[in-house]
Amino acid sequence: MSGYNLDGFSKLSRSKRFEKLLELGCLTKKDVKLLQGPYPIPVELAENFIENVIGYFPMPFGVATHFVIDNKDYIIPMVVEETSIIAAASKTAKWIKNNGTIITESLGSLSIGQIQIADVKDFNNLKNILEKNKLDLINQANLKVANGLVARGGGVINLEIKKLDNMAIIHVLVDTCEAMGANIINQVCEFLKKPIEQLSLEKVSICILTNLVDTKLVKAKVTLKNLDPNLCLKIEQASRFAEKDPYRAATNNKGVLNGIDPILLATGNDWRAVEAGVHSYASANGKYSSITKWRSKNSGTLVGTLIAPIVVGTVGGVTKLHPMAKMSLQILKISSSKELSKVCAAAGLVQNLGALKALTTEGIIEGHMKLHIKNLVMSINEEEKLNNKESELLSSGLENLLIKTKRVSLQHAKTILTEIRYK
Numbered sequence: 363m364s365g366y367n368l369d370g371f372s373k374l375s376r377s378k379r380f381e382k383l384l385e386l387g388c389l390t391k392k393d394v395k396l397l398q399g400p401y402p403i404p405v406e407l408a409e410n411f412i413e414n415v416i417g418y419f420p421m422p423f424g425v426a427t428h429f430v431i432d433n434k435d436y437i438i439p440m441v442v443e444e445t446s447i448i449a450a451a452s453k454t455a456k457w458i459k460n461n462g463t464i465i466t467e468s469l470g471s472l473s474i475g476q477i478q479i480a481d482v483k484d485f486n487n488l489k490n491i492l493e494k495n496k497l498d499l500i501n502q503a504n505l506k507v508a509n510g511l512v513a514r515g516g517g518v519i520n521l522e523i524k525k526l527d528n529m530a531i532i533h534v535l536v537d538t539c540e541a542m543g544a545n546i547i548n549q550v551c552e553f554l555k556k557p558i559e560q561l562s563l564e565k566v567s568i569c570i571l572t573n574l575v576d577t578k579l580v581k582a583k584v585t586l587k588n589l590d591p592n593l594c595l596k597i598e599q600a601s602r603f604a605e606k607d608p609y610r611a612a613t614n615n616k617g618v619l620n621g622i623d624p625i626l627l628a629t630g631n632d633w634r635a636v637e638a639g640v641h642s643y644a645s646a647n648g649k650y651s652s653i654t655k656w657r658s659k660n661s662g663t664l665v666g667t668l669i670a671p672i673v674v675g676t677v678g679g680v681t682k683l684h685p686m687a688k689m690s691l692q693i694l695k696i697s698s699s700k701e702l703s704k705v706c707a708a709a710g711l712v713q714n715l716g717a718l719k720a721l722t723t724e725g726i727i728e729g730h731m732k733l734h735i736k737n738l739v740m741s742i743n744e745e746e747k748l749n750n751k752e753s754e755l756l757s758s759g760l761e762n763l764l765i766k767t768k769r770v771s772l773q774h775a776k777t778i779l780t781e782i783r784y785k
């Protein structure tokens with residue numbers, strides 16, 4: 363039996379939650395002071411989003427620059443803690459702006475809900491019944507649940523069925539318009555449960571959307587001209603590595619998501635859903651692979667593509683409730699969820715190109731580390747309260763060490779500071 367008794371914790375006021383966590387030794391008085399704010403957004407809003415709120419967790423909020431996607435300029439808001447993601451995105455976007463293009467395309471607009479009949483008695487009968495009643499079921503779902511979507515030009519579009527072992531799986535295809543659509547898809551599937559059971563005498567097991575939305579893909583394509591043919595070749599070779607080898611594909615795709623997740627966070631979208639969708643799509647051929655592909659064409663032309671499900675919303679969830687998410691959509695000046703999805707795809711592909719360029723030329727350490735040095739100096743400053751001269755000497759000492767050894771760490775920083783102070 364655990365020693366923590368947290369019964370009723372969710373019903374406590376925030377100050378009582380602090381008391382409880384203080385009592386359990388999870389928080390100090392200093393922590394409570396920090397958690398009490400002030401915050402730029404009322405804590406009551408957080409209480410609307412999640413449970414057991416103790417405060418906000420501020421993350422760095424920046425903008426990536428120089429993006430021209432489909433001939434339109436974008437400033438891209440990003441919420442992210444990792445050093446050099448925004449710098450690499452902006453630098454690579456500028457390189458593309460001066461030497462090429464980013465073009466995007468939506469491939470499909472339907473999301474999928476799944477209804478499982480775990481132990482189907484008569485699959486063929488169920489299939490016939492579903493075919494015969496398909497239009498009526500779609501109409502009922504549109505009338506009773508998805509009427510808001512229908513009014514905006516979307517709604518339930520189709521029902522499909524497949525057999526997997528002794529299961530029947532019904533796919534409910536829904537156009538969710540500007541919403542990511544998780545809630546409405548789940549509601550539609552749950553609504554259909556009863557009529558399907560009544561018509562077929564089968565028993566529905568679970569109803570839930572899928573994040574593998576291969577019916578709503580987005581494509582981004584980067585074309586760069588007049589490059590060093592050797593660089594193009596090296597980037598193609600790095601791409602082929604990720605296409606063939608799941609170990610490399612995982613890290614390649616992580617780099618792609620470095621460009622996508624920060625936008626999802628900034629716009630209040632569900633990044634776990636997109637991550638799940640992207641990774642499952644990356645394995646759609648039975649083996650985990652890269653979601654990007656780079657090829658060297660002619661001499662000095664490089665072409666990269668990304669295809670993935672990046673299902674996002676510009677209404678619903680917290681997108682319009684969280685003032686910062688609302689602000690991000692305003693910074694982007696986008697007019698639809700399809701456009702947001704395209705921006706994410708473009709940023710992911712650009713980020714991937716930035717990483718591959720760094721990896722195939724100076725290596726990843728150099729760019730990463732320069733910014734890492736800043737962080738090291740800042741963390742030493744927390745403890746040691748550096749004066750301006752010490753801080754300058756420490757930065758240049760770390761930079762010299764980086765040039766010499768390609769390595770810098772907190773331990774190195776501490777040693778250099780001791781040397782500076784000793785001298």
Ligand code: MEV
Binds near residue numbers: 614618717718721
């Ligand atoms: C680091 O966050 C991302 C990279 O590892 C991506 C890649 O290897 O392609 C640099």
